[in-house]
Amino acid sequence: MEMSKAELASAAAVTGGQTQELMGAEVLVKALQAEGVKYVWGYPGGAVLYIYDAFYKQDTIQHVLVRHEQAAVHAADGYARATGDVGVALVTSGPGLTNAVTGIATAYMDSIPMVIISGQVPTAAIGLDAFQECDTVGITRPIVKHNFLVKDPKDLALTMKKAFHIARSGRPGPVVVDVPKDVSFKKVTYSGYPEKVEMRSYNPVRKGHGGQIRKALQLLLNAKRPYIYTGGGVLLGNATNELRTLVDMLGYPVTNTLMGLGAYPASDRKFLGMLGMHGTIEANNAMQNCDVLLAVGARFDDRVIGNPKHFAQNERKIIHIDIDPSSISKRVKVDIPIVGDVKDVLTELISMIRESTTRPDAGALASWWDTIEGWRSKDCLKYDRGNKDVIKPQRVIETLWNMTKDTDTYITSDVGQHQMWAAQYYRFDEPRRWINSGGLGTMGVGIPYAMGIKLAKPDSEVFCVTGEGSVQMCIQELSTCLQYNTPIKIVSLNNRYLGMVRQWQEIEYSGRYSHSYMDALPNFVKLAEAYGHVGMLIERPQDVEPALREARKLKDRTVFMDFRTDPTENVFPMVKAGMGITEMLLGSEDL
Numbered sequence: 001m002e003m004s005k006a007e008l009a010s011a012a013a014v015t016g017g018q019t020q021e022l023m024g025a026e027v028l029v030k031a032l033q034a035e036g037v038k039y040v041w042g043y044p045g046g047a048v049l050y051i052y053d054a055f056y057k058q059d060t061i062q063h064v065l066v067r068h069e070q071a072a073v074h075a076a077d078g079y080a081r082a083t084g085d086v087g088v089a090l091v092t093s094g095p096g097l098t099n100a101v102t103g104i105a106t107a108y109m110d111s112i113p114m115v116i117i118s119g120q121v122p123t124a125a126i127g128l129d130a131f132q133e134c135d136t137v138g139i140t141r142p143i144v145k146h147n148f149l150v151k152d153p154k155d156l157a158l159t160m161k162k163a164f165h166i167a168r169s170g171r172p173g174p175v176v177v178d179v180p181k182d183v184s185f186k187k188v189t190y191s192g193y194p195e196k197v198e199m200r201s202y203n204p205v206r207k208g209h210g211g212q213i214r215k216a217l218q219l220l221l222n223a224k225r226p227y228i229y230t231g232g233g234v235l236l237g238n239a240t241n242e243l244r245t246l247v248d249m250l251g252y253p254v255t256n257t258l259m260g261l262g263a264y265p266a267s268d269r270k271f272l273g274m275l276g277m278h279g280t281i282e283a284n285n286a287m288q289n290c291d292v293l294l295a296v297g298a299r300f301d302d303r304v305i306g307n308p309k310h311f312a313q314n315e316r317k318i319i320h321i322d323i324d325p326s327s328i329s330k331r332v333k334v335d336i337p338i339v340g341d342v343k344d345v346l347t348e349l350i351s352m353i354r355e356s357t358t359r360p361d362a363g364a365l366a367s368w369w370d371t372i373e374g375w376r377s378k379d380c381l382k383y384d385r386g387n388k389d390v391i392k393p394q395r396v397i398e399t400l401w402n403m404t405k406d407t408d409t410y411i412t413s414d415v416g417q418h419q420m421w422a423a424q425y426y427r428f429d430e431p432r433r434w435i436n437s438g439g440l441g442t443m444g445v446g447i448p449y450a451m452g453i454k455l456a457k458p459d460s461e462v463f464c465v466t467g468e469g470s471v472q473m474c475i476q477e478l479s480t481c482l483q484y485n486t487p488i489k490i491v492s493l494n495n496r497y498l499g500m501v502r503q504w505q506e507i508e509y510s511g512r513y514s515h516s517y518m519d520a521l522p523n524f525v526k527l528a529e530a531y532g533h534v535g536m537l538i539e540r541p542q543d544v545e546p547a548l549r550e551a552r553k554l555k556d557r558t559v560f561m562d563f564r565t566d567p568t569e570n571v572f573p574m575v576k577a578g579m580g581i582t583e584m585l586l587g588s589e590d591l
Contacts, residue, residue, distance in 0.1 A: 019191045024153035025054040025184040028117070029061070031160035034193035037061055037088050039079060039455055041072040045092025047119025047132065050184040064455070064484055067476040069096050071448040073103025073116060074474065078449030080112050081435045082410060083456050084238060086167050087112070092119040093181075094132030098139065102442060104174050105143040109439025110259060111236055113172035115163045122182040123151055136178040145173030151180065153188040161194045170204025171324040172236055204323065208340030208348060216294070216319040216336050217352045223292035224364040225371075226252045229275070232259030232438065233297015233322060233342055240264070240431040242346035243296065249353055250360060253372055255283040257298055258423055259438040266427035272372065273381075276304040277575045278420045282375040284573075284581040288314055289371075295320045297342045300332040301439070308332060310580025321345050380573050380586055381424055391541050393418065393493040393565040397425040399545050400463065400491065403552070408460045409433065412449035414470030415441045417499035420571040422465045444473030447490065451477060454486035461489070461552065468494040468521055468562075478531035481558045489551050490560045492524065495567040503570045507585070508577070528560035539564045 022030070028051060032040065041064045044052045055063050066072040069091045076087030087107075091100045097118045107114050121130040137149050146166050148159050156179075163175040220226060228250075234243050240263045247254045247270055254264050255275045264271050273280035275287055287293070287305070293316050298304070305311045308331060318334040321342055328337040338345055383394045411426055413419040413436040428434045435453060437445045446464040454462045464471075471492055481488060493499075501516040525535030534557050538547045544563065551559040573584040 019189050021187050022190040023050060023054065023185055023187055024156050024179070025050040027153065027156045027188060027190050028160065028179065028184070029054045029058055030190065031157055031193055032088065033058070033060055035086070035160070035164050037086075039064060039076075039452075040088045040090050041066055041075040041452070042090030043069050043072055043092065043096060045096050045119060045132070047093035047096075047121060047181045048090060048179075048184070050181065051090065051117070051119070051179070063090075064451075064480065066448070066480050068474065069099035070103050070444065071474045071477045071480070073100045073107065073114070074442075074445045074448035075452035076114055077103060077107045077112050078412060078435055078445070078452035079456050080107075080114055081449070082432050082453045084432070085113075086164055087114045087452070088117070089114070090117045092132070093121055093136070094134050096132075097134055097136050101139065101143065104140060104176065106437050106440045106442040106445065107174040108143045108145070110232060110437065111172050112174065113167040114174040115160075115167050116174060116176045118176060118178050119184075120149070120178045120180040123180045124182070126180065136176065140176045143174075144176050145171075147176040147178065149178045149180075150183050153183050153186045156183070156188070157190065157193055158197070161197045162199060165197050165199070166202065170202075171327075205325075205339050206341040206344055208321065208338045208345035210348070212336055212338045213345060213348050213352065216338060217349060217356065219292050219317050219319060219336065220250070220294060221353070221356065221358045221360055223290075224361060225289060225291040225368045226250070226294070226360070226365075227286050227290035227292070228252050228254040228294045228296065229257075229287060229298055230254065230260045230263050230296045231257040231298025234260055234263040235431050237297060237323065237342040239297070239343035239346055242343055242350060246346055246350055246353075249350065251365060252360075253286055253369070255279070255287065257304055257438075258436070260298065261423060261434045262428035262431045265429040267429050272376070274423055276581065277306070278424065278571050278573060279581070280376075281378050281380040281573060281584065281586070282372050284575075284584060285375045286372055288580070288582045291316050293318045295334070296346070297322060299327045299330065302331075304581075305332065306575050306579055306581040306583070310583070313580075378586075380584075383569075388541055390566045391538070391544060391563055393421050393495070393563075393569055394425050395541065396491060396493060396544055396563050396565070397421050397465070400548055401426045403545075403548055404461060404463075405429075408457075410435060410450075410453050410457060410460055410462045412436065412446050412453065412462070412464045414446040414464075414466040415443045416467050416470055417495075417503065417569075417571050418465050418467045418470075418493040420500075421493070424571075443470040446470060447474050447477045447481070447488070450488040450490075451481055451484070451486045454488050455484065464488055464490045466490060466492050467499060468492055468496065468518055468524070469498045475527070478528065478533060478558065478560075482532040487554075487556050487558050490558070492560065492562050493565045494521075494524070494562050495565045495569070496521065497567055500571070506570070507574070524560055524562040528558075533558040533560060535559075536561045537564070538562065
């Protein structure tokens with residue numbers, strides 16, 4: 001639902017400089033309109049009914065009624081990840097807010113720009129254990145970039161301006177705005193939405209230090225075994241074009257984290273695959289054995305470098321570019337820190353390379369590539385492709401990739417083995433096409449993510465890769481898919497286990513499968529049909545491709561594909577807890 005310039009102008013200011021008497025809820029809606037918000041995902045309740053009444057009186061913002069507040073935040077989160085816009089969710093007080101906490105924490109861990117509006121009991125009742133009261137500010141403080149409790153409707157417009165500014169600038173993140181019920185119904189003089197906001201205590205650095213960038217340039221150009229390691233910050237900073245230009249200019253190997261997939265094309269030979277706990281041999285070995293490492297928008301987290309002591313065994317010079325100074329040298333000491341917007345810093349670095357007369361050592365680089373190709377030749381992602389008896393989950397993902405690689409396709413996932421297989425076998429060439437929960441590892445995000453993306457990208461294909469465990473956490477949102485006509489395709493790799501838990505129990509707990517077997521699964525075909533959708537059961541390897549083709553033909557229907565996959569299959573390579581990233585298990589023969 002596109003908003004006209006006239007509608008945006010009317011939201012931002014009052015014609016002729018006049019003022020209006022508006023309820024706080026109406027000011028809130030005006031603020032959302034002025035920010036260009038198209039969709040709000042939410043669930044009504046007593047504390048937000050005036051806000052819902054204000055939504056009823058306008059038609060530029062579409063409200064999407066979810067079936068659980070957690071899904072409201074996840075859907076807004078998925079929308080933000082795919083579009084780069086600020087996602088907006090609306091929940092009521094008390095349990096509405098506490099239900100949203102998982103979604104807020106998920107967005108916080110992955111630095112997703114969001115504004116969550118929560119209802120609150122009237123200001124006079126705060127602290128008195130009123131019906132559906134909770135300490136929203138206290139509960140959310142550790143999982144937001146910032147939060148506000150609005151006690152006066154006169155502060156609403158400026159507070160919303162601050163919330164959106166904080167959410168989208170610097171290192172992005174979720175911001176909660178808690179609105180007591182009396183603040184939403186009291187009237188206030190409204191003279192227009194602020195055009196800009198200044199916050200003395202919040203001024204994120206955008207431009208990197210020129211001297212530091214020049215030092216980085218010299219290190220990079222003199223490297224014998226260079227490596228470029230990039231994370232989700234490249235996508236969040238819309239710096240994929242700059243990254244691609246840099247890599248192609250230098251001819252250096254590059255890797256993406258789980259959150260950074262698509263920043264550099266997976267089909268390009270210079271891409272070594274994902275690194276980390278389930279990364280490729282070549283990506284992990286290059287990380288350990290390089291002599292100069294350029295880290296861009298990544299944070300050296302535990303799933304990437306494994307044991308920090310093991311990582312530190314090999315000397316290397318590290319350049320770290322990040323918008324957030326607190327992320328630099330947090331887990332790994334770096335030699336050249338550069339605080340700034342990754343797009344701006346990479347642009348300046350590219351300019352300096354073009355002006356420099358120094359070029360990389362071609363001989364050393366060729367030798368480094370020979371070493372990398374030796375690691376790559378081991379084909380660590382091989383599996384039993386010829387199996388005719390049982391569906392291998394990797395085959396489903398590879399088949400999906402082959403069918404959709406030349407189309408505008410978005411892949412969401414839940415969390416578990418299916419997530420890792422999707423990351424390994426679907427080769428993402430474009431940014432913001434891979435939508436998953438990285439930092440928090442939240443089960444249940446797949447369907448809400450897909451719903452949010454399908455609203456934003458109605459002409460694109462949207463697939464949710466999930467498992468029979470994860471999908472049941474927000475499966476009620478199939479009802480939302482029907483109501484709002486978001487025809488997504490659900491690819492459930494059903495191995496009848498909580499697969500990643502079972503894998504760890506096999507490897508680390510001597511095969512004691514404690515509570516990881518799914519004993520009473522529903523008939524997913526009938527369940528999908530009960531929600532008004534199409535259900536498919538696929539049990540034979542030869543039926544994988546025909547089923548996916550049939551599902552894709554049903555463009556206007558949500559299709560749930562229940563693929564019965566090999567329950568014994570594990571995700572390899574795998575780095576066990578406490579081990580270094582080159583100490584990988586490559587298959588069952590290593591167990």
